[in-house]
Amino acid sequence: MARRIYHKKKSSNGWFLKAAFGVLVCGALWFAAKQAISYFGFNPDKIVEKSMFKDSLFQADVKEIITRDGIKAYYLQDKTNPIISLSFLFKNSGSAYDDKGEEGIANLVAELLVDGAGKYDADKFQEILEQKAIVMSFQANKDDFVGGLKTITSNKDLAAKLLRLVLSEPRFEREDIERAKKEMLTLLKQQQEFPQAQFSLFVNRELFGEHPYGRNMLGVERDILALNREKLKNFVQNHFSKNRLIVGIVGDISEDDAKRFIDRIFANLPETGQSSFVADARVDFEAKEQSMHFKAAQNMAQFVAPSVKRSDSDFYPLYIANEVFAGQGLSSRLSKAVREDKGLTYGVYNYLSLNDKAVMMQGGFSSTPENYDEAKKIVLKEWAKMGKKGVKSEEFELARNYLLASFNLRFASIDNISATLVAMQRENLGKDFLLKRNQYIQDVTLEDVNQAAAKYFIPQKLRWFDLISVQSK
Amino acid sequence: MIRRLKKTLLTVLFLGLLCSQSEAKLFDMDSFELQNGLRVIVIPNHKAPIVKHMVWYQAGAVDEPIGKGGVAHLLEHLMFRGTKKVEDGAFNEIVIRNGADMNAFTSYDMTAYHEFSDLSRLELMMALEADRMANLEFDENAFKKEQQIVFQERKQVVENNPTAYFSEMMRRNLWQEHPYSRPITGTPEEILSLTSDDVWDFYHRFYAPNNAILVLSGDIDSVAAKTLAEKHYGKIARRNNSKTTEFPKLENTSSTKTLMKTKDVSTSRFVREYIVPSYRQDKQVSYALAVLSTYLGEGETSFLYRQLVKDENVAVAISTDYDFTGRSYGTFRISAVLAPNVSPAEFEEKLDEAMNEAVRRLNWDTLSMVKNKMLAGLVYLKDNPSDAAYIAGAWAMSDMPLEDIENYDENVLSVKLADVHRAASLLKHSISSQGFLLPEEE
Incomplete structure (x- = not known):
């Protein structure tokens, strides 16, 4: 079983002091001082060591279940509260897969699915959900169409029935479609008001060009206006099929009931559907830096660099390297250099972006114009240093300890657990991933991390974008 | 007639269910x-x-x-x-x-x-x-x-x-x-x-x-x-010099209206806020205000959403919320995004009409549905220890005693129709401020 490694600082060894003076009095004095320090000083390792609570890992006994109808799902029983959380997705049905001329359709469908199904119109449907505390949610990501259902165990049959209706017989009433379109057009307009949103659109356009990732994921006004009931129905038919379905279920429900629950919802979906093909994106990381001008209180930076897929053997080493570079909290290199030591920004980040068709490292910060150039210089310098010199063993231990010791936090909510079960299947991590995950982290060596850093933190392959603040548009 | 009877029966059933549920405490803390x-x-x-x-x-x-x-x-x-x-x-x-x-x-x-x-x-x-x-x-x-x-x-x-x-x-x-x-x-x-x-x-x-x-x-x-x-x-010494901050008492019931235009926005927004009692100032009123807010504008089944977004099409979005946690007063807020081509005057008129209509139409059946909506999913709050800590902490900071946090459902259930009517008329007589933020045509 995975155990945590805890980095221990050596306590100062005073034996040579004693030997040098050879005097009992000095020894006693030293002893007293040491006692005083350990009494008054702050020794985190000791506090953890002496804590009345010891390490224990959440037992994530995830099972793979197969329903009578042949649907596969990951399942975890948790009886803490009488509630159930179901997460699911339809693979490759997200916004990037919207057909040309229908950009925005996945979002519009997500918006409209809770507006009635079967014999229930929107008002009635939502009233039942509220009165029975059944929480249903849908969202179109770049790659996938994602859904969630949470219910009190005693209402599970009703919840299953309602979700089945939504996926097979959504109403898509004309007035609901018109209202949802208006909402989306409003969001599109509001997007124009925010410098951060405009900047991200600019970066994506420049990075991906004609590739679907270069689109505005909210959609295009002209296309949204042209969407109708028939197109929405087609979307559902083409995308909500068993061959794209991934399911995770957690909560106070037995294995048999979970199988029945899943069948009740998904069994009458068609086996297959159709969808458009999205090619891998080709990103030119060596392109020259580019800037846009916009009215804003600060300048902004976004930068991208090559990275690896989740299944690549470099994934964990690079993940840990980035944890040191820009990971959790304020003690990462970038945070220290730009924020903590200089006060140049409120925050700076860099993360491994794992979209299907383009993996990359992606980072950014914002800073008032008089600070911006200095902050940028520091980021570039730190980037180069990372590639050239890698990380020190203390930094490596710190990042590793964070990743190991924070393991249990992912089990805080059952919604998070069920989403994790879906992600495990989406990324082919296996049902025992949660039992092995800490071992994966522990297997990474400092050398692995430094090799990955040298391979991916290359200044020539860091592509940079600026938003330059101007006073009026 | 029969339909009506059925509905009442259903509501009674709901209430029966709630009464038996209300034995359970919110957090068992x-x-x-x-x-x-x-x-x-x-x-x-x-x-x-x-x-x-x-x-x-x-x-x-x-x-x-x-x-x-x-x-x-x-x-x-x-x-x-x-x-x-x-x-x-x-x-x-x-x-x-x-x-x-x-x-x-x-x-x-x-x-x-x-x-x-x-x-x-x-x-x-x-x-x-x-x-x-x-x-x-x-x-x-x-x-x-x-x-x-x-x-x-x-x-x-x-x-x-x-x-x-x-x-x-x-x-x-x-x-x-x-x-x-x-x-x-x-x-x-x-x-x-x-x-x-x-x-x-x-x-x-x-x-x-x-x-x-x-x-x-x-x-x-x-x-x-x-x-x-x-x-x-345990060893940290108490401090006795922390003098509590005193808040001015607001007595004038004035209301202000603002209209601001800017090139920085491209959609029209509306906000109206009322200064109302907080939990600390008036416990009974605060539960009634919470019920009123849920009824008026929380979610797509709420009265204002149905009336102004779905039926009249004067807004794209509308919502209300009531913040009862203040150490001084509480705030009741209505916010909306106007539908394109709807003027501020038209929106305000429709909103005021809808508010009056909402109060007129509120009956016992609707009230129990609203309360059930507030309470049906309370068990979810027990799931994430982080969420529970936020809620219990924020409520305790607003002087809510432990038993009131635990018995939140009973306190909501005890709100009567007349209490909600009183809360609604309180809004009319409180200090308020409303504003429109509109795009300026170039």
Whole structure:
């Protein structure tokens, strides 16, 4: 079983002091001082060591279940509260897969699915959900169409029935479609008001060009206006099929009931559907830096660099390297250099972006114009240093300890657990991933991390974008 | 006739169900006080070996001296710098090395610090938090840097938002000389003019066990919690000089209307806020206001949404909320995004009509549906120990006794039709401020 490694600082060894003076009095004095320090000083390792609570890992006994109808799902029983959380997705049905001329359709469908199904119109449907505390949610990501259902165990049959209706017989009433379109057009307009949103659109356009990732994921006004009931129905038919379905279920429900629950919802979906093909994106990381001008209180930076897929053997080493570079909290290199030591920004980040068709490292910060150039210089310098010199063993231990010791936090909510079960299947991590995950982290060596850093933190392959603040548009 | 009977029967069934459910407490928590006045709330949840640890100080932007806007928030930042025992920068590192997620936030009425960690690291989190309750240390250099960071935060989080200027103006219009009128961050000028002495004064005045609540939510019971709270927080001395902030009493029932145009926005927004009693000021009214808000504008089945978005098409979105947690007054808010080509005058007229209509049409059946909507999903709040800690902490900070938090459902159920009518007429007679933010045509 995975155990945590805890980095221990050596306590100062005073034996040579004693030997040098050879005097009992000095020894006693030293002893007293040491006692005083350990009494008054702050020794985190000791506090953890002496804590009345010891390490224990959440037992994530995830099972793979197969329903009578042949649907596969990951399942975890948790009886803490009488509630159930179901997460699911339809693979490759997200916004990037919207057909040309229908950009925005996945979002519009997500918006409209809770507006009635079967014999229930929107008002009635939502009233039942509220009165029975059944929480249903849908969202179109770049790659996938994602859904969630949470219910009190005693209402599970009703919840299953309602979700089945939504996926097979959504109403898509004309007035609901018109209202949802208006909402989306409003969001599109509001997007124009925010410098951060405009900047991200600019970066994506420049990075991906004609590739679907270069689109505005909210959609295009002209296309949204042209969407109708028939197109929405087609979307559902083409995308909500068993061959794209991934399911995770957690909560106070037995294995048999979970199988029945899943069948009740998904069994009458068609086996297959159709969808458009999205090619891998080709990103030119060596392109020259580019800037846009916009009215804003600060300048902004976004930068991208090559990275690896989740299944690549470099994934964990690079993940840990980035944890040191820009990971959790304020003690990462970038945070220290730009924020903590200089006060140049409120925050700076860099993360491994794992979209299907383009993996990359992606980072950014914002800073008032008089600070911006200095902050940028520091980021570039730190980037180069990372590639050239890698990380020190203390930094490596710190990042590793964070990743190991924070393991249990992912089990805080059952919604998070069920989403994790879906992600495990989406990324082919296996049902025992949660039992092995800490071992994966522990297997990474400092050398692995430094090799990955040298391979991916290359200044020539860091592509940079600026938003330059101007006073009026 | 038969349909009507069926509906009533259904409602009775709902109520029957609720009465039997209301035996269950919201969190099944425990609370006790240490000798030094620190109040401790324990919310056991044994799903996973993790604990949310939060310390809430009754000290926020309202407690700042005039002209020292932003000092509560700047102090919140400096609390991460170090103490007499933990040197500058080490705090973050210790927390990270131990796998905890931590943060803090400052509001008008309070400041809270929180760590979410593995159970095995809980004691360490308690030791760190207890240490900085009494032994904060930072030098002038750290102060200057953090002041710059806070200045950048204001630029990034507030001023990069094109509606920020409007929101801050609305706040001033509504609250006038009341301290709720100021921005929590302070103005940029205030932030840059603060000194380290300002921060120390604030720290020494408000950061003390007898001015704080500790919340432990997660894999722990109250016996262990008591032992640990005593061990780590028990020795911190109480402070008796923390004089409570006094709030002006607002007596004029004025209302202001603002219309602002700017090229920075492309959709029209509306906000109307009413100054109403908080929980602390009037418990009965506050439950009625919460019910009223749910009925009027929370979710797509609410009255205003159906009327103004679905039927009349004058808004694209509308919602209401009631904040009862204030140490002084509470706020009741209606916000909307106008449909294109709807004028402010037309919207206001339709809104006022809809509000009157809503009150006229509210009957016993609707009221019980609204209450059930508020209560049906309460069990979900027990799921995530972090959410539970936020809710229990915020409610306890607004002076809500333990039994009122636990019996939230009973208190909501006890709201009568007449109470909601009274709450609605209260809105009409309270201080209010409304504003439209409109795009300016070039």
